[in-house]
Amino acid sequence: xxxxPKILIIASAVFLTGCDSYLDKEPIGLITQEQINAExxxxxxxxxxxxxxxxxxxxxxIIGEWNWDDATVLRNxxxxxDIASGDxxxxxxxxxDQAWMDQIAAFNFTSMNGAFNGQWSYDYxxxxxxxxxxxxxxxxEVISNIDMDAATRDxxxxxxxFLRAFYYFDLVNNFGDVPLLTEPLENFSEAxxxxxxxxxxxxxxxxxxxxxxxxxxxPQQKYSSASxxxxxxxxxxxxxQAKVALYQENWNSVIxxxxxxxxxxxxxLNDNYFDSFDVTKEFNEDEVIFAYDHKQGVxxxxxxxxxxxxGWGFVAPSEDFIAAFEENDPRLGYTVDVEAQxxxxxxxxTDGSFKGNADSPGNKIYIRYADxxxxxxxxxxxxxxxxxxxxxxxxxxxxxxxxxxxxxxATPGDALPSYSGQGLTQAEAMExxxxxxxxxxxxxxxxxxxxxxxxxxxxxxxDLGKNFQDFNYLYPIPQGEIDxxxxxxxxxxxx
Numbered sequence: 001x002x003x004x005p006k007i008l009i010i011a012s013a014v015f016l017t018g019c020d021s022y023l024d025k026e027p028i029g030l031i032t033q034e035q036i037n038a039e040x041x042x043x044x045x046x047x048x049x050x051x052x053x054x055x056x057x058x059x060x061x062i063i064g065e066w067n068w069d070d071a072t073v074l075r076n077x078x079x080x081x082d083i084a085s086g087d088x089x090x091x092x093x094x095x096x097d098q099a100w101m102d103q104i105a106a107f108n109f110t111s112m113n114g115a116f117n118g119q120w121s122y123d124y125x126x127x128x129x130x131x132x133x134x135x136x137x138x139x140x141e142v143i144s145n146i147d148m149d150a151a152t153r154d155x156x157x158x159x160x161x162f163l164r165a166f167y168y169f170d171l172v173n174n175f176g177d178v179p180l181l182t183e184p185l186e187n188f189s190e191a192x193x194x195x196x197x198x199x200x201x202x203x204x205x206x207x208x209x210x211x212x213x214x215x216x217x218x219p220q221q222k223y224s225s226a227s228x229x230x231x232x233x234x235x236x237x238x239x240x241q242a243k244v245a246l247y248q249e250n251w252n253s254v255i256x257x258x259x260x261x262x263x264x265x266x267x268x269l270n271d272n273y274f275d276s277f278d279v280t281k282e283f284n285e286d287e288v289i290f291a292y293d294h295k296q297g298v299x300x301x302x303x304x305x306x307x308x309x310x311g312w313g314f315v316a317p318s319e320d321f322i323a324a325f326e327e328n329d330p331r332l333g334y335t336v337d338v339e340a341q342x343x344x345x346x347x348x349x350t351d352g353s354f355k356g357n358a359d360s361p362g363n364k365i366y367i368r369y370a371d372x373x374x375x376x377x378x379x380x381x382x383x384x385x386x387x388x389x390x391x392x393x394x395x396x397x398x399x400x401x402x403x404x405x406x407x408x409x410a411t412p413g414d415a416l417p418s419y420s421g422q423g424l425t426q427a428e429a430m431e432x433x434x435x436x437x438x439x440x441x442x443x444x445x446x447x448x449x450x451x452x453x454x455x456x457x458x459x460x461x462x463d464l465g466k467n468f469q470d471f472n473y474l475y476p477i478p479q480g481e482i483d484x485x486x487x488x489x490x491x492x493x494x495x
Contacts, residue, residue, distance in 0.1 A: 040136070040142050040145065040146055041146055042146045042147065042148050042152075045133075045136055045137065045142075045143075045146060045148065045156070046156060048129065048132055048133040048136060049133045049137075049156045049159055049160050051129050051133075052126055052129040052130045052133055052159075052160055052163045052164075053163065053230075053292065054126075054129075055075065055122040055123070055125045055126040055129075055167075056075070056126065056163075056166075056292045056364065056366070057075065057292045057294065057302065057304075057364065058074050058075055058292070058294065058304045058305050058306040058364050059074065059294070059301055059302055059303060059304070059305050060073055060074050060301070060303075060305030060308065060358055061073060061074075061305075062074070062122075063121060063122065063125055068098060068114070069100070069114050070114050070117050070118065070121075071100070071113075071114035071115045071116075071117055071118025071119075072114075072117070072118050072121055072122075073118075073305075074305050074306060074309075075118070075119075075122050076115050076118040076119045076122070077119075077445040078306065078315065078443075078445060079101055079104055079115050080104065080115055080116075080119055080174065080448065080475065081445035081446065081447060081448040081449060082443055082445055082447060082448070083101060083104055083105050084104050084105065084107075084448045085447035085448035085451060085461075086105075086318055086320055086321070086447075086460070086461060086464045086466065087317065087318055087320075087321040087438070087442055087443065087447050088315060088316065088317065088318065088321070088443060089105070089316040089317065089318050090102055090105060090314060090315075090316075091313045091314050091315075091316055092313050092316040092341045093313060100113050100114050100115060101115070105466070106466055106467055107461065107466045107467040107468045107469070107472055108467050109476075110476070110479070110495065111476035111477065111478065111479040111482075111491060111495045112479045112480075113476075116174075116175075116475050116476055116477070116478045117478040117480060117481075119170070119174060119475075120171070120175070120477075120478050120481065123167040123168075123170050123171050124167075124171075124181070126163060126164075126166075126167040127164055127167045127168065127181055128181070128184070130160045130161075130163050130164035130167070131164065131181060131182065131183050131184050132184050133156070133160040134157065134160045134161065134164070134183075135183055135184050137153055137156055137157045137160065138157070151219070154217040154218075155217065155218060155219060155224050155225070155231075157213070157217050158213070158214040158215075158216075158217030158218035158224075158232065158234075158237065159214070159218070159224070159231055159232040161210040161211070161213045161214040161217070162210070162211065162214040162218075162232045162236060162237050162240065163232065164210055165206075165207040165208075165210035165211050165214070165240065166240065166366075168180075168203055168206065168207050168210075169207050169240070169243075169244060169247075171203075172200045172203050172204065172207075173247065173449055173452075174474070174475050175474060175475055175476075175477055175492065176197075176200050176474045176492060177197035177198060177199050177200050177203070178197055178198065178200075178203060179194055179195060179196060179197060179198060179489065180194070180198035180202065180203055180206060181194055182206070195485045195488040195489055196488055196489065197477075197489060197490060204244065204248065207244055208241070208244060211237055211240055211241045211244065212241075214232070214234075214237035215234055215237045215238055215241065218232065218233060218234040218237055219234065220234050220264065221233070221234070221266075222235065222264075222266040222267075223283075229283040230283070230291070230292070230293030232290065233266075233289070233290070234264075235261060235264065235266050235267065235289050235290075236289050236290035236367060238257055238260060238261045239257075239258075239261060239289050239290070239367050239372050240367070241253075241257045242254050242257035242258050242261070242372065242375055242376075243367075243375065245257060246375045246378070246379065246453075247453055249382070251379040251380075251382050251383050252379075252383070254375055254376065254378075254379035255376055255379050255380070258372055258373075258375065258376045258379075261372065267286060267287060267289060267369040267372075268286045268287070268369065269286070269287055269369060269370060269373070269395065269396070269399045270285050270286055270287045270399075271399070271402065271403075272403050272404075273330065273331055273334055273399060273400055273403040274334045274344070274345075274350065274403070274406075275287070276288050276365060276368050276370075277334070277344070277345050277346075277348055277362070277365070278348060278349070279348035279349060279353075279354070279361050279362050279363070282348075282361075282363055286369070287368045287369045287370060288363075288365055288367075288368050288369075289367040289368055289369060289372065290365075290366045290367040291363040291364060291365045291366060291367075292363060292364040292366070293363055294360065294361050294362055294363055294364065295361055296359050296360070296361045297359065301358075301359060303357070303358055303359030303360050303361065304348075304354075304359075304360040304361065304362045304363070304364065305358045305360075306346060306360075306364075307346070307347055307354045307355060307356065307357050307358065307360035307362060308356060308357065308358035308360075310342075310343060310346065310347065310355050310356070311355050311356020311357070312356070313341075315343050315346065315443075316336075316341070316343075317335070317336045317338070317343075317442075317443075318464075320464060321438075321442060322336075322338070324435065324438055324439055325439050326415070326416060326439075327415065328405075328411055328412050328415035328416075329400060329415065329416060329439060330400060330403045330404065330405045330406065330411050331400050331403075331439055331440065331442070332439070333405055333406035333407070334350065334403075334406050335442050335443055336443075337350075337352075337406075340352060342355060343443060344406070345442075345443050345444075346362065346443060347360065347362055348360070348361065348362030348363070349362075350406050365444060370396055370399075370440055370441070371440075371441055371444075371446070373392050373395060373396060374392070374393070374396065374433065374436065374437050374440065374441075376389075376392055377389040377390070377392035377393050377433055378430075378433050380392070381426060381429045381430055381433055382430075384426060386424060386425070386426055386429045387420055387421070389429055389433065390418075390419045390420040390422075390424065390429055390432065391420045393419055393420075393432060393433060393436050394418045394419060394420050396436060396440055397416040397417075397418065397419075397436070398416075398418075400416055400440075401413070401415050401416045419432050434450070434454065434456075437450055438450075452473050457472070457473060458470060469494065470494075471492065471493055471494025471495070472494070474492045475492070476491060476492050476494075476495035477489060477490075477491050477492060477495075479491075
């Protein structure tokens with residue numbers, strides 16, 4: 001078999017057998033270009049967009065079959081972000097199971113570690129599906145023949161542009177410069193032509209372009225589809241524009257994007273902190289902006305397989321994470337129950353329901369309004385508008401203070417005091433902001449990215465006893481991709 005880089009095989013929609021682990025079978029839910037071209041229908045074109053969401057899920061074995069070594073059993077955000085940050089431990093009772101996860105935790109890994117292959121594979125699979133959907137939706141003759149109305153076409157295109165941008169944003173923040181694939185590839189020759197890394201700034205510009213298209217195409221309403229509220233919305237696209245600006249330290253753009261989002265009136269903080277995570281309130285609360293919709297009892301599976309891993313003892317809080325919470329902060333109890341060894345936030349329940357269930361209905365939340373508000377607070381603080389930023393932080397703390405503890409007790413009125421009006425300096429305000437993001441967003445796969453963009457990962461992780469080096473601000477390109485490309489894909493320095 002020719003050794004073609006996995007990115008190229010995925011991008012070309014060529015799924016070969018007998019070699020590269022998860023390529024031994026066709027990814028679940030994929031609608032191929034050949035199927036669409038052979039007999040395009042409104043249903044098959046819509047399915048091509050729907051399949052683009054799939055690699056955001058925590059469903060088990062979407063692109064493989066128990067390929068732990070290649071880290072393709074499920075999406076790896078919780079490993080590369082939460083475990084790497086020092087907030088999460090691999091297991092409640094440490095053991096030698098899946099030692100590659102321990103290597104990530106200790107920053108004692110090489111480019112052969114499967115975690116990087118897993119994230120790379122999931123993102124590029126999503127990009128390949130997005131490219132396929134965008135290609136077909138931009139063919140006027142096909143859309144005319146299947147009698148798809150303009151509004152539906154625009155919405156589906158907006159979703160696909162958003163998802164492609166989302167996957168590329170994850171890639172550049174993990175790996176830096178990455179190959180930029182913008183359309184379906186027809187053959188191996190085309191694939192090899194794009195097997196080089198595009199500078200990160202160019203990829204960011206492409207991401208911004210896709211997000212602008214998404215905002216222009218999606219309907220200006222909270223849910224793009226009332227019957228399918230899980231779909232990408234204009235709110236999600238606008239929030240992503242703000243997040244990209246945040247990571248580029250374009251503070252004024254962060255604020256302007258968020259203020260436009262706020263002007264639509266779609267989102268607010270839920271009264272209760274846990275409502276965003278409660279499976280009984282999914283798409284019936286005010287805060288979640290974008291989430292992957294896990295479902296029980298459907299075929300192909302759409303369950304949250306991370307709940308199964310939790311049943312096997314995976315996913316636990318570090319002592320340092322627990323110590324970060326102030327006294328009487330109810331968010332700790334809603335995040336984890338140390339005594340019961342349960343992670344409520346990721347299970348979507350506070351009584352242990354769904355633990356061990358590979359078909360759990362708990363959604364994977366990617367963007368919620370509290371996160372967006374803290375982006376805005378950070379932008380104000382970075383611009384020297386300290387009191388404006390702290391007033392937003394205080395909104396987050398007030399919501400937590402007004403939330404009952406997980407056991408039903410009222411949170412003391414003097415818990416989580418306000419920061420505004422206390423005369424904090426800009427530096428002190430940033431410390432407050434950093435702390436608040438950690439406790440508000442714990443176990444939501446935000447912490448390691450935050451540490452990196454604040455340029456404090458070396459300090460924080462070294463203090464935690466990890467072997468973090470300056471070159472670890474980027475993860476290594478999966479070594480298998482470099483080897484199979486014959487060196488056309490270069491490695492990040494230090495690996």
